Amino acid sequence: MGNNSCSPSPEMIDGIYMVGQAGGIIPDITLDKVVSNYLSLNSSFALNHQYSSIQGRLSKEQLAVLDNNLTSIFSKKTKVSYGGVGVVALAMSFLLDTLVAGVLGQTETELMDPYRRIFGPDNSSEVSRITRDYLRRVPWMVNNSDLMAEITDVYDQKLKLALIKLYESMAVEKRISTAALKLWINGAAVHLHMRIHGIRLFSVPRGSAESLRLSYRTGLGRLVQMYASYLRQNVKERAPTQEPPIKAGFLITEPNRKVRHRVAHISCQSQGIISAILSRILAAQNIRATETFFEVAGRNIDKLIRQEEHFELPSRNTSSST
Known part of the structure; x- marks a missing residue:
């Protein structure tokens, strides 16, 4: 009976976990869904679907403004070289989001920063900065294959070094954290497809x-094991006091990530609550999806390299008739 009384109920676990979610302390190292979708064999479909959705949302006048903005970038050309492929498709997606936000008059606070979503709060890091700089440059040089190959190679090397530095800080110096691992996972995904695009442009060996x-898939396995140990060391929970002075309980997921809660339970249930919440946190990371991303890239590497879908910007007569 004593052991049963120390087993937390599902309602207790749910309640405390939900407080953690509401407080924004549940870790997130997931591979961003937009990144994984655009860095795949489905990239052309994804971009065309996004563009069709934009055309359906905007008025005729707003579409004319969008067209003018696109013309200022791509001149009179309606074909964006490799526009539906990999890192170029990802860059085009972000560009369209930014231009549409401008057309709709959205402020920066209203527009969700895609880099913050991808890389987490630490989106001023070296990995995030290099990725942002590269993807913002892509639309302006994409139709110049020589320049595109040159700049892609430059940023490939920059991002490679930044990711090595980040990996070593976690794997060697043991400075692993949610923020660092999320940066590395998403940065590695972009870097792999930056390299693939360099191969398409004949600037790096096939x-x-x-x-x-392979190095990223191997590194991922090691870092995930270290991350699980890191969470086991840091996830903590304490029950609220039952007698005056009443004090709230707390949940900690990692250093400086703490929320208070008032889910009543006895102290001996804390260990069971910690174990259950730790399991939920790890399950929420969808590690298998991230592993699959790098494994599928291996199986489809030749198909990815052979991708050559261009993105067609419809030529639209924007002059008004009288």
């Missing part, structure tokens, strides 16, 4: 993408 992919 085999370099597979060796890079």
Whole structure:
């Protein structure tokens, strides 16, 4: 009976976990869904679907403004070279989001920063900065294959070094954290497809993408094991006091990530609550999806390299008739 009384109920666990969610302290190291979708064999479909959705949402006048903005970037050309492929498709997606926000008059606070979503709060890091700079440059040079190859190679090397530095800080110096691992996972995904695009442009050896992919898949396995240990060391919970002076309980998921709660339970149930919440946190990271991303890239590496879908900007007569 004593053991049963120390087993937390599902309602207790749910209540405390939900407080953690509401307080924004549940860790997130997931591979961003937009990144995984655009860095895939479905990239062209995803971008065309996004553009069709935009055309359906905007008025004729708003579409004319959008067209003018696109023309200022791509001149009179309606074909964006490799526009539906990999990192170029991802860059085009972000560009369209930004331009549409401008057309609709949305402020920066109203527009969700995609880099913050992808890389987490630490989106001023070196990995985030390099990725942001590269993807913002892509639309302006995409139709110049020589320049695109040159700049892609430059940013490939910059991002490679930044990711090595970040990996070593976690794996060697043991400075692993949710923020660092999320940066590395999403940065590695973008870097792999930056390398693949370099191969399409004949600026780097064909085999370099597979060796890079394998190193990231191997590194991911090691870092995930370390991360699970990190969470086991840091997730803590304490029950609210039952007698005066009444004090709220708390949930900690990692250093400086703490919320207070008032879910009543006895002290001996804390360990069971910690174990259950730790399991939920790890399940929420969808690690298998991230592993699959790098594994599928290996199986489809030749198909990814051969992708050559261009993105067509419909030529639209924006002059008004009288």
